[in-house]
């Protein structure tokens with residue numbers, strides 16, 4: 001489990017920003033872990049703002065929702081730059097489904113951390129082809145803290161790092177859940193990959 005190095009004091013001059021990235025395949029618990037960290041920040045009376053890309057309407061228009069139905073309120077935004085405008089004077093910024101933003105999100109995360117905020121992002125590190133997803137490689141490089149979580153392979157029960165697409169669709173962005181994707185280990189992913 002990720003142990004926060006510090007939750008940051010309330011004194012503005014003590015505030016040191018940093019970036020945390022939670023990555024892994026679908027169903028690996030990224031959103032649950034993001035919600036866990038954000039809830040702890042709420043308990044510490046930190047000012048928290050949560051964002052997600054507006055295209056992610058899978059479970060809810062507004063909330064960030066996990067596959068296990070845990071949820072937290074969020075603000076859907078069209079562009080990463082909107083986050084800079086909306087973060088205001090908060091202490092902690094949470095971003096889910098960060099892989100869907102364009103590369104500007106790298107500059108946004110860096111600017112927020114330089115401004116003293118704790119930035120926690122969750123996203124898919126690989127797409128359905130096993131290729132790096134959007135801005136994730138850069139975000140993983142600039143983060144102070146990286147947590148890779150694992151799902152359970154639906155074919156063999158091993159740990160899973162891949163998201164196997166069950167349909168024939170080839171476009172990179174295709175929202176879905178259990179009916180269209182399966183968590184797979186490396187062996188089971190490449191055995192069936194087209």
Ligand SMILES: Nc1ncnc2c1ncn2[C@@H]1O[C@H](COP(=O)(O)OP(=O)(O)O)[C@@H](O)[C@H]1O
Nearest residue numbers: 026027028029030031032066067068151152183
């Ligand atoms: N193959 C799987 N491996 C692990 N958890 C799974 C799997 N399929 C469904 N789940 C459920 O998904 C939950 C994690 O959901 P979530 O945090 O939304 O994951 P992610 O954001 O990484 O897609 C688990 O607690 C579990 O209830």
Ligand SMILES: Cc1cn([C@H]2C[C@H](O)[C@@H](COP(=O)(O)O)O2)c(=O)[nH]c1=O
Nearest residue numbers: 025026027127128163172173174175176
């Ligand atoms: C692999 C892959 C996934 N997606 C979509 C499917 C879901 O809507 C999200 C991932 O959500 P999760 O919280 O990580 O389960 O991304 C996609 O558009 N393209 C892909 O290649």
Ligand SMILES: [Zn+2]
Nearest residue numbers: 153156185188
């Ligand atoms: Zn497997």
